[in-house]
Amino acid sequence: MKAIIVDDERLARNELKRLLENFPSIEVIGEAANTDEASQLIEELQPDVVFLDIQMPGKTGFEWLEEWDGFLPEIIFTTAFDEYALKAFEVNALDYVLKPIELARLSESIQKLESRFQRPASTEKSVTANHVLGGNDQIFVKDGEKCWFVRLDRVRLCESMGNYVRLFFDDQKPLVLKSLNSLEERLDPKLFFRCNRKHIVNLNFIEKIEPWFSGGLQVTLKGEKAEKIEISRRQSIRFKELLSL
Structure with a gap:
């Protein structure tokens, strides 16, 4: 799964990249220091997930999501503030991880992410065959x-x-x-x-x-x-x- 990290702190981005190296299913394909850079990367790279900080110069993570109307990957918030957790799930975030990020907690998020993208091989064909539901269904x-x-x-x-x-x-x-x-x-x-x-x-x-x-x-x-x-x-x-x- 392709990932982008959006955080205005370079050290925080580097630390998260280091932690994500423990998960072979995740490939970090880009990073951004603000939401303007994030918008450009998402349109160009079409990632599966964005690890998104909330408090950043310019637009906050929430303000950016409210304005964004293009392709939207899964969102995992990474923040030092716990008071935004409820709002994070109101905007359909997959998860909300507090800094400093612990490997065990990050592992829980990755498991949630993998469950969204992976289907058992035995059922994949039947799910695909019945994928689209029409008006008569x-x-x-x-x-x-x-x-x-x-x-x-x-x-x-x-x-x-x-x-x-x-x-x-x-x-x-x-x-x-x-x-x-x-x-x-x-x-x-x-x-x-x-x-x-x-x-x-x-x-x-x-x-x-x-x-x-x-x-x-x-x-x-x-x-x-x-x-x-x-x-x-x-x-x-x-x-x-x-x-x-």
């Missing part, structure tokens, strides 16, 4: 004591809620323990569109499209709730290409 959803068996073409919106995704269908909105990225991989891209880092919409539920700030778009969904979802500037380009003649 039915899914089983359980949230607490409630259960649903729902066709995907009834799901109008998927919203990231930290380590969970909230599904919106009819007047229901259960939570499922799944990341938005992993859900996106299973959904038919002809029916479901990734609008931004937090939302996937069912294209058949879009009722209105309006220009929005910074070159983006805003869509309004059908139904009593009429949810309004922003399409980021980068995704707006894809959206227009997808729906144009």
Whole structure:
């Protein structure tokens, strides 16, 4: 797995690189001292994971994530401050590791990362064969004591809620323990569109499209709730290409 380290302290980057040498599955392919450098590296190198500091000159790690609308790898925060842990998981971070980083704690993060990218060889073929789910497919959803068996073409919106995704269908909105990225991989891209880092919409539920700030778009969904979802500037380009003649 390809990794990038983003930290304004050179000694901290060097120490993390040294620790990561203990894990043959990780290859550090770049490092950045700030978020501007990080953006360029991610676009050029397409890493699998970013080890991201929070407090840096210019933009903080959180500010950068809020603005970033391109390809986003897995994020592991590395920081000396423990008060940001809850917020880290609200932005779908894979893990949150406190400095000074201990090898045992880093090993836990790498195990989480490996579990995201590795599948047992015996099941890989069957998972791939059933990878994409279309509108006619039915899914089983359980949230607490409630259960649903729902066709995907009834799901109008998927919203990231930290380590969970909230599904919106009819007047229901259960939570499922799944990341938005992993859900996106299973959904038919002809029916479901990734609008931004937090939302996937069912294209058949879009009722209105309006220009929005910074070159983006805003869509309004059908139904009593009429949810309004922003399409980021980068995704707006894809959206227009997808729906144009």
